[in-house]
Amino acid sequence: MNGTIAVLGCGLIGQSWSALFTAYGYDVVGWDPAPKSQSLLQEAISRCQKQVFRPSELESGLGSFRLVETPEQAVSDAFWVQENAPEVLELKGELYGRVEAAAHPDTVLASSTSSLTWSQLATSLKRTSRFITAHPFNPPHIMPLVEIYGADADLRTTAVSFFRGLGREPVLLARDVVGHIANRLASALWREAVNLVAENIADVAAVDAALVHGPGLRWSVVGAHMAYHLGGGPGGIEHYLRHLGPSQERRWATLGQPQLTPDVCTRLVAGVHAEADGRSISELEGERDRALLRLLAARSSI
Amino acid sequence: MNGTIAVLGCGLIGQSWSALFTAYGYDVVGWDPAPKSQSLLQEAISRCQKQVFRPSELESGLGSFRLVETPEQAVSDAFWVQENAPEVLELKGELYGRVEAAAHPDTVLASSTSSLTWSQLATSLKRTSRFITAHPFNPPHIMPLVEIYGADADLRTTAVSFFRGLGREPVLLARDVVGHIANRLASALWREAVNLVAENIADVAAVDAALVHGPGLRWSVVGAHMAYHLGGGPGGIEHYLRHLGPSQERRWATLGQPQLTPDVCTRLVAGVHAEADGRSISELEGERDRALLRLLAARSSI
Known part of the structure; x- marks a missing residue:
């Protein structure tokens, strides 16, 4: 070869x-x-x-x-x-x-x-x-x-x-599934992100900022399962599941099941444009890529 | 004062x-x-x-x-x-x-x-x-x-x-809700992360690695809504919603609704310990915090 x-x-x-x-x-x-x-x-x-x-x-x-x-x-x-x-x-x-x-x-x-x-x-x-x-x-x-x-x-x-x-x-993957792993996780998160906008809990920019400065930042370092291991204190994931598993199941039951209705789409579009604040797609892509490269460099030196 | x-x-x-x-x-x-x-x-x-x-x-x-x-x-x-x-x-x-x-x-x-x-x-x-x-x-x-x-x-x-x-x-937030924004997003994502393990699609470490090296990394830079704006190409979020909105709704319908049964909990615990690979909670916390500080420093200089 x-x-x-x-x-x-x-x-x-x-x-x-x-x-x-x-x-x-x-x-x-x-x-x-x-x-x-x-x-x-x-x-x-x-x-x-x-x-x-x-x-x-x-x-x-x-x-x-x-x-x-x-x-x-x-x-x-x-x-x-x-x-x-x-x-x-x-x-x-x-x-x-x-x-x-x-x-x-x-x-x-x-x-x-x-x-x-x-x-x-x-x-x-x-x-x-x-x-x-x-x-x-x-x-x-x-x-x-x-x-x-x-x-x-x-x-x-x-x-x-x-x-x-x-x-x-x-x-x-141990077996194949539509969306593999990452896009399924992204899809699950976005469903709730859309729900928060659809239910007037927060606007598009607030939802994105909460993700970028909170769980997104954390998930660039530790995965979701490991995050709950660390969230469980000295008892780790066992402690977390025993004490907070039931409250997670209750929260799962309250997560939204939005549909992308014309009204919801209109609000998502308006919200994203407000967040973009005049920056074009290519400007935003350039910012994203430069930021990703800086973070990857920082991560590789850890 | x-x-x-x-x-x-x-x-x-x-x-x-x-x-x-x-x-x-x-x-x-x-x-x-x-x-x-x-x-x-x-x-x-x-x-x-x-x-x-x-x-x-x-x-x-x-x-x-x-x-x-x-x-x-x-x-x-x-x-x-x-x-x-x-x-x-x-x-x-x-x-x-x-x-x-x-x-x-x-x-x-x-x-x-x-x-x-x-x-x-x-x-x-x-x-x-x-x-x-x-x-x-x-x-x-x-x-x-x-x-x-x-x-x-x-x-x-x-x-x-x-x-x-x-x-x-x-x-x-525009109005109050249990879990605010970030923990609701985290909960929605984790539900699918648990589902992927429960359904034998991937193990705990694979799910965490996919998140850390894929969407987690991206979400430390751009939020979920903005990510789909950039994923829509030159047409942005409007294009995305028009052309891929229906496929997102279909994917939402396939996301899992796992329960934290004793069997699922046992597998999560075993998987997290395999991923931790002998590192204690405090060692993992130290690694996480050092990595976060490096990323924050890189982000602030962008």
Whole structure:
């Protein structure tokens, strides 16, 4: 096996993956169904890399990026295929048939899917033992999390090593589920965040500020389960569950079940724009990414 | 008014508040129903301060801490009372009667309550216009969030200024609710975190790692509502709600409703201990606090 990775789908996720892969010395062969410009893609990839890596880190050993015309050309020489096609089962299924026909039998096919499951996608494949879902948290060249599931234990181990080698934090699921772990947690939290706005308990900016300066900050350091272990005092999670478990169950019963009605959507939109306070999406993204990179640097030096 | 604050209840929360108040030059008069040692409390307060402040910041202008025998003595000369009594309505109610009888009519009474509401607590008071809930996120000398609710608009403004002056990030609720904002969000997220373990989708450590390296990290920088604004691409939250709102509603319908059965509790306890990997509660707390302080320093320099 050589060091070539195929990136299928060169939108924002594919560009971000390509930035990471080439920064770590892999050669990337990209394919996209839409006409794309190799030089514009190369520029986007370089911009991603400059966010994360110092110039000295990029001077030597940078892999190449080459755009090709067909998925077959992209995968023919690759040991790893990272698929970032639209979240349409039939579309991915057709692509997988072409990948399987053109790739080496040992080549790993990894899907970045956020909303489909391994079981759904695997029905399109003959060699399911070389197929995994590897869902990044956007943008993947900045965010460490990659959620992994595959039926083959050896491949799961291979995938964990591969992503660790890219400076990521791979997390294994024991079985596949829609939304993996992170988006299910995010969805559960957002439901209550919407409820607090829908019920006039707090406005959008207040809910976001409470999260950023409270539990969000804490969860960037310790997970939710561990937080309750520490919240239990010297008795830890056992003490917490025994003494405060019943009050958690009572609180769960009071959590909201909002719907995204036109009225609720109108208030969410107005609230988010008030919070953005004139900053454009790209300004907000720039602020977010700079802040994330500072926090990641601080975290890695702990 | 002078610069004296009464701290009623000198457990961990009261000690942490006292560290913050005296670091900012206020004199604190503490009271606790249990016999406590002034010198041991003073040591605990100093330890908290050394976590957060450089020695040069503590050299001058540090307020005093004095332990007294009765709540009346504590509040008689205070412009602000921070109450951290146990979460028992009758107990707080009785204490409030004593505070109201002994304090200056203009003195603010602020409750650190996490699980009771302003409306429940205000029934014990005659002067509700000087009463607020001001719930910190533990530990309050480190975590910026203070969630505030009170019926009086002027007092809400006063409280926001007061906590901003202490380097906190006060967040206002528009009406009071059990769990305020942050603990409701945390509770909603934890319900799904428990569900993922109960349903064998992932183990405790995997759920925590997914949170810490994914949404937790992101939410330490942007709130949940703003995250979907950025997740909507150039069309922002409007685009997100129009195109992905229905899929969020479908996902909400699939979120779990676990119960903390003995079996689930056993697995949570085993999973948390596996994740702790031999580290004691105090070691884990030390790691958490050091990491939080590094992240706060990185965030404040952004």
